[in-house]
Every structure is written in structure tokens, then in C-alpha cells.
Amino acid sequence: METLLRLALQKSGRLSEASVQLIEACGIHFNRANHRLRCQADNFPLEILYLRDDDIPGYVADGVADVGVVGENVVAEKRRPVEVLERLGFARCRLAIAVPRSTPYDGLADLEGLHIATSYPNLLSDFLRENGIEASIHEISGSVEIAPSIGLADAVCDLVSSGSTLLSNGLKEVETVMRSEAVLIGRPDLPPEKAALLDALRFRIQAVLKAQNFKYILLNAPNEAIDRIVELLPGMKSPTVLPLAESGWSSVHSVVNENDFWEVIENLRAAGAQGILVVPIEKMIV
Incomplete structure (x- = not known):
């Protein structure tokens, strides 16, 4: 079998x-x-x-x-x-505490004594205990964000991505309990x-x-600029440099980290790179 x-x-x-x-x-x-x-x-x-x-x-x-x-x-x-x-x-998001927009909030001490609705009682309990806050927890399985408007709780602890759901229910985010993915x-x-x-x-x-974190780039450069361009493009080990049919020019191939992409491209252009092509990478095995 x-x-x-x-x-x-x-x-x-x-x-x-x-x-x-x-x-x-x-x-x-x-x-x-x-x-x-x-x-x-x-x-x-x-x-x-x-x-x-x-x-x-x-x-x-x-x-x-x-x-x-x-x-x-x-x-x-x-x-x-x-x-x-x-x-x-x-699926990046955060578990956050939110209160009605009309509720004044100056810091963690304002959570003292509140009734907080959540689907994450263990994480909320840990957060409150670590910060020395005494508050009651009301566990519910869904639609947490409506709890204050129907009088079920003073605040909520729920997952937030864009924050639009909180806003649409008249809430404001005040504390982050944890970040998640x-x-x-x-x-x-x-x-x-x-x-x-x-x-x-x-x-x-x-x-x-x-x-997902890298881009494959190809560019043309005059040979006198190759050393400087290679310094800007470490690649996985080192860039690939191939001569072009036009004398005095070469093609350079390498990979660039997404986080550094625009800074590297600007530096390459300043160093004399031309005809820069950017290609997504499907798989990367190192």
C-alpha cells in the first residue's frame, strides 16, 4: 500500500x-x-x-x-x-483589541475592569495577565465586532487585516495582542x-x-561599467556576464531581492546599465 x-x-x-x-x-x-x-x-x-x-x-x-x-x-x-x-x-493579520470610537483611550490602564468579547480567550488572557490588567473575558465564536453595539461587551479582541471591519462597526484599534501569518x-x-x-x-x-522574494533581471552595459555593475549585483553567487554582438557591450544576468529592488535598479541606471528587463522567478533552489 x-x-x-x-x-x-x-x-x-x-x-x-x-x-x-x-x-x-x-x-x-x-x-x-x-x-x-x-x-x-x-x-x-x-x-x-x-x-x-x-x-x-x-x-x-x-x-x-x-x-x-x-x-x-x-x-x-x-x-x-x-x-x-x-x-x-x-494571510498576514494581527489579533487586536478595539473599543468604540467614542471611548477615550490613553493606554493599557484603560482596559482595567472592561468586559472584552473574543474568540481567542487564551491569547487575550495571556496578554492581560502579562500587562497586569484585570478584565473579564466573554468568549463568542463569531461576529465579535458587533458585541459593543449590542451591549454584550465594552471592547473586542479580534483578528484584523485591513481594519475596515472595525471601522464599519464603529470601533478603533488600540492594542496589538499578536501578529500572525x-x-x-x-x-x-x-x-x-x-x-x-x-x-x-x-x-x-x-x-x-x-x-517570491527575488526578481531575475537582465541588462545591457558597456564593458567599462561591468565591474561597477557586478558590485551592485551579487546574485546567488555572482552575476552572469555574456558578450553582446555589438563590440564593447555585454549582457548581465542576476537576481535581486525584492526588498532592495528599486534602490538597486536606480544604482544600476546610474552606473550605465541600459535595457533592464525584470522577470518573475517561479522557483528558486539554492
Whole structure:
């Protein structure tokens, strides 16, 4: 019987879509026909389970799934014995405390004695305790942001990405409890054959994630400027320099970190680079 690595994904929502895109970018093909909650990849020994995000840490900890993709906030709240294997860089958000816009707020001391509604009682409790705040916590499973307007709570502690939901419900963000992103989680006791499959999957994921942070660039430059341009373009090891048909000119190929991209491009132009082309990188293996 073929050994399969079981991967738990959130069954719906933006994190689910981004997770599927990541797996597909790893060259793994699967078909979730009729929104089935279980499917198998065509070209990699991987079985995918679609679950509620809150359930994923438990399924991984209990061995029903071998690995899972879930928000870091869920892992921290559920406190199951799982390990964060990879930080995936998408579904970034923050767990924040918000109060009605009409409520004066000068600092943490203003939370003292408040009634706070949240779906994350453990994380909120830790935050309040660490800051010496005595407040009551009302746990609710959804629609947290309406709690103050219906008289259920004085404040809320909820996930925030753009902040538009808070604004539309008359709230203002006052404290950040934690920052979160999607993570790949696993358990340390995988049998050797599944551990080998996990290593292969992580290798692909890492190649995709590295590529997202870099751009491939090609440019033309006069030969007398090559030394200066090479200094500006360290690349993965060193840039590739190829002679052009036109005498005295060369083509230079390299990669640039996304964070440094515009500064490097400006410096290249100042050094004499021309005809600069920028190409996205699909995978990057170092």
C-alpha cells in the first residue's frame, strides 16, 4: 500500500485559497471535485483533508493529519503539541483589541475592569495577565465586532487585516495582542517514510517561497561599467556576464531581492546599465 502524507487545509476562505495556490505552485496536481473534503494528489504521494481551521492543530496533534496549514494565531490559541515547520508569508493579520470610537483611550490602564468579547480567550488572557490588567473575558465564536453595539461587551479582541471591519462597526484599534501569518505545522513523531515525504514537500515549498522574494533581471552595459555593475549585483553567487554582438557591450544576468529592488535598479541606471528587463522567478533552489 502506497504511503501518503496527509495534509490538512482550511476548507474555505482566503487562507484556503492561498494554501491551494502554494501547493499547486509546488507542482502538485489534485482535483477537489464537488468540494469534497478529502482528495489525493495525482503526481505526489499526498492526501489533502479540508477541515475547519480551529480543528487543524488538533487533527495534526492526534495524528489524523501529518501536517497542516493554518493561521499562527490558531496554533497559539489551541495550544496543541504541534511544531511550526515553515512560516509561509501569506494571510498576514494581527489579533487586536478595539473599543468604540467614542471611548477615550490613553493606554493599557484603560482596559482595567472592561468586559472584552473574543474568540481567542487564551491569547487575550495571556496578554492581560502579562500587562497586569484585570478584565473579564466573554468568549463568542463569531461576529465579535458587533458585541459593543449590542451591549454584550465594552471592547473586542479580534483578528484584523485591513481594519475596515472595525471601522464599519464603529470601533478603533488600540492594542496589538499578536501578529500572525499562515504556517505549516507538523508533529515530531512521523515514521521515517512519511518524514521523507515531508522533507520533499518542504523542499518544494521553500523553493517557491524563496522565489517570491527575488526578481531575475537582465541588462545591457558597456564593458567599462561591468565591474561597477557586478558590485551592485551579487546574485546567488555572482552575476552572469555574456558578450553582446555589438563590440564593447555585454549582457548581465542576476537576481535581486525584492526588498532592495528599486534602490538597486536606480544604482544600476546610474552606473550605465541600459535595457533592464525584470522577470518573475517561479522557483528558486539554492
